[in-house]
Amino acid sequence: METYNLLLTCVLIVFVFLLLSLLSFKNYIDKYFKQVNKNYIITPLILIGITLIIISFFSPYYFTKKQIGDTLVFDEKTGWTGDTLGGIMNPFIALAGAVFTFIAFYIQKIANDDIKNQFKIQQFESQFYEMLRFHKDNVNSLYLTIKKKIVYPKSEEIIESSVQGKIVFEYMKIELSVIYMIAIKNFVDKTPKNLLNESYAIFFNGISETYRGKHTFFDEILELESYFDNFDFDNFNKKMRDGLNFNKDIIKMLEFPLFKGHAHQLAHYYRHLFQTVKFIANQDENFISYEKKRNYLRILRSQLSNTEQTLLFYNWYSKFGKQWEDNKNKFFTDYRMIHNLFNELLISHFKLEDIFDLDNGYRKEEDRESDSLFEFQDWG
Incomplete structure (x- = not known):
């Protein structure tokens, strides 16, 4: 084979090798570029297919001539017209067909992946x-x-009522502040x-007589509970006002059974x-990006009042709910x-x-x- 033909053959072999390599590493490349553009591979493959078709038209000339400038020859060495054109052009046409077939399947795969992703x-x-x-x-x-406790001129009466829903967190927050x-x-x-x-241990789990005598902290809480x-309520209010310096507005919010624990509801x-x-x-960020996760969590956080977020902070910082923010989870920061x-929502x-x-x-x-990290940082 002449040097020119040998060189051209080597170029075509390298070209085919690169094409096969591209197809072989498609899955790896897809994974790497998925966030950039999942259709990136289609355009190069279309260009490759078109190039192969163009090469096929010129291949009989390049593979039958001996020197640059020679005319196309059909003889017993190269094969007559049909054999020459068919034998030399067919491999390139077949490769182009394989490329376009792959493109068709790949586009269908993308469509199927989109449907599965939407589902x-x-x-x-x-x-x-x-x-x-x-x-x-x-x-x-x-x-x-x-x-x-309602006091009448000649009698008194204990009236019970209930509060329900988000306002309960307001009462809980005040109780925790009192314990603190x-x-x-x-x-x-x-x-x-x-x-x-x-404080949070008493707030969450409550207190019992088994704590009496173990520390003045527990004894004082048991006294108020009693x-x-x-x-x-007279001695209760006096203790809260004179002993702990709480004003009457806070004392008024403490008209519910204190120090019984809220684990039965909050847990x-x-x-x-x-x-x-x-x-x-x-969620895998190839499926739900970080930005989309934040959007979903904004919807959830919009359901939490400031008082709920305050108690959530106390739950974490007291170590009762330490998994909210640790080496593994970054739910408060990220x-x-x-x-x-x-700061004004928290104990000073x-x-x-x-x-x-x-x-x-x-x-x-x-x-x-x-x-x-926090909304107040943007207040100016």
Whole structure:
């Protein structure tokens, strides 16, 4: 074979090798470029197919001539006209046909993948909105029994009523604040975080007579509980006002059984809320991007009042709900589940800027001008 033909043959072999390599590594390349453009491979393949067809028209000339400038020859060495054209052009036409067939199947695969993806999204959203509905039901099922003492000229009466829904969190927040103030009075050497842990244990689990005598903190809480349970509101109010310096507006909010614990309501509430956030945050980002996850969680967070977010913070910071934000989960930072919290909502010992790095260490949405950890950072 002449040098020219040998060189051309080598070029074609390399071309075919590159084509086969492209097809062999298609799955790897698809995975790598999926976020950029899943149709990126179609245009090059179309160009390759067209190139093969064009080459097929010129291939008889290049494979039958001996020197550059020779005319096309059909003889017993090259094969007569049909044999020459068919034998030389057919491989290129066949390769082009294979490429276009692959393109057709690939486009169909893309369409099928889109349909499957839409179905998966529908399933995901259906489950998300069902979990959101359960969350609303959990909030609406919260209740507290309010007890008021009505004093008449010659008698007195205990009247019971109830509150239900989101307002229950307001009462709970005040009760936790009261327990924390009692802890400050009785634990002089503990850090604010340890004080919160002691307080939240009583708030969440309640207290019983088994705690009596173990510490003045427990004894004082048991004393207040006894006043309330025996409808001795005079001594209860005096203790709250004179002993703990609470004003009458706060005392008025404490007209429900105190220190009994709220685990029977909050445990289920927090478990379900945690599982809902986890369900969204743990989705594969090839399926649900980080930005879309944030959008879904904004819908969920919009259902949480500021007081709910405050109690959620206490649940985490007291270590009762430490999995909200740890080495594995970043639900408060990366996913902003307490985004609407600000210092004035918290007990004065806790400052968000001391607990969180407000500027670094958390994910932000791309192409978003401001994506602060907390809403108050954007207040100016």
